[in-house]
Amino acid sequence: MIPPAFEYLRPNTIPEAITLLQQHGEDAKILSGGQSLIPMMKLRIARPGYLIDINRISGLSYIKEEGGFLKIGGLTREAELEASLLIRSKYPILIDTTHVIADPQVRNLATVAGNLAHGDPANDHPATMLALGAQVVATGSGGERAIAIEEFFLSLFSTALQPGEILTEIRIPVPAARSGGAYFKLERKVGDFATAAVAAQVTLDANGVVQKVGIGLTNVGPTPIKAKKAEDFLRGKKLDQVNIRQAAQLAGDEAQPSSDLRGPAEYKKGLIKELAKRALARAAERAGT
Template sequence: MLLLSAFLGDETVLVCQGFMWIFDQSNSMIPRQFQYVAPSSLKDAVSLLREHGEDAKILAGGQSLIPLMKLRLMSARYLVDINHIPKLSYIKEEKDIIKIGALTRHAEIGASKLMKSKLPIMLDAASVVADPIVRNVGTIGGALAHADPSGDWGAIVLALGAELVAVGPKGERRIKAGEFFVDTFTTRLGPTEILTEIRIPSPRKKSGGAYLKLERKVGDFAIVGVAAQIALGDGGICVEAGIGLAGAGPKPIKATLAEKALIGKKMSDESIKKAAKISAENTDPPSDIRSSSEYRKAMVEVFTRRTLQAALDRMAQR
């Protein structure tokens, strides 16, 4: 909310209720005036951010930013387009780390062979982010930095224990996914920092993951989404578990207690049910036009169970 109010012009009346905006009825689809700059290096981009401070916003895929500007829910005096900066779009594996450039489009992740073989959970998400048109243009970095509480990638990076790389005036730093999300539309990124890379540890041999979400229709914000990645040791004992929730609170949530309930236990219907219950019990989801808090909570349980089962099934197939 903090960041949102900073986006807003003085004239706009805005009330945030859950994820839904009730805005000035005269708001239209025509943005306020802004200037557009397209730096060709990260260094230039960072210095533009330093120069213009809160007046500048980074344009990656623009699939959230541009609609907000058109609705005048947000105004950026300077739009810093990072699409002309080289080497921000890639998917590669180096020393047991899978690295994704922040400008990589959702559709590129969905089509990646590396992801298909190592992290099919990424394909699950890439195929359900918004709609096909958005997927061709929107970027994983932009979506994470936007930090919509019902966004798909937030739940994914939390489940995978990813690290996010940011570049700012003082150079590069890494932020753990679990610490990245602060509040609704608010992250640890400073106003002069640019998210450049997502780093995911290469999964162990006996591991599997899945992402499932409940939505009213394709392209709608998730009612809830659940990402789960698990790894098994000898005798079917769970040695690693990551669970990320979308739509279940003011920000993407890591279901830490549910993860703990699984680790060290043999995976079974019982343990999955228990983890799902814990996952739901520890959320306090919002109510909005899409769903009540009560329903969201119940669906966190259903979808945590279904996702864990899907992750196990996937492991069995490998």
């Protein structure tokens, strides 16, 4: 399959990239890992006139804790997340997530930021970032602005990023003591999108009572879903089996799946309920209960 012709631009700095973005407006697309964009171009679903390749911009690939946040650079690859000792030791929910994204070759190129900026509710990081209460940093001609992840996903393939902005960083609040999280996904085969998946992140107090909780759902609606009713229910309660079961039921109710090749809507709701149960139980375990 041959993609439509385009003009290829390769800026060396973020300001250069932003200038190019503004010059070409809606006809331009950022080329980062390209693992979603290029297949869409080959299918001619996407037909940008200009591709702005940001891969040669230095200083955009990093994973570090700073100022109370885990910061992931706009060009950080899934494979780098997977290999990071910091992530392995402190953020198992991110390892769960990156492990089930596509396959090794795709993860070598695909970026975490691209997984969010693509705005696909079938992608895996959105649910995890909703659970973690992340922010994304959008850089435009006026400088940087932080966008809460809850306000980032507007509709299918549409995000709060403006046409002249680039997603340059992801910020995740460093979890307090007694925090844990997990991501559970059912996929038909390696590399497939989730039939359904659930991310859960909790912080408990010394008595095992839920202080903070985030639950995100993958591929069961037009956007990634934050299961707010399930979260509200759990806050202030012990994370025991009965409460986990009730929260999982609420999360299942909050899913808005449609029937497709991956299964009927009712099945997917049931799946969310089961995966939420497992994700919350694993999160509790990792929080050290």
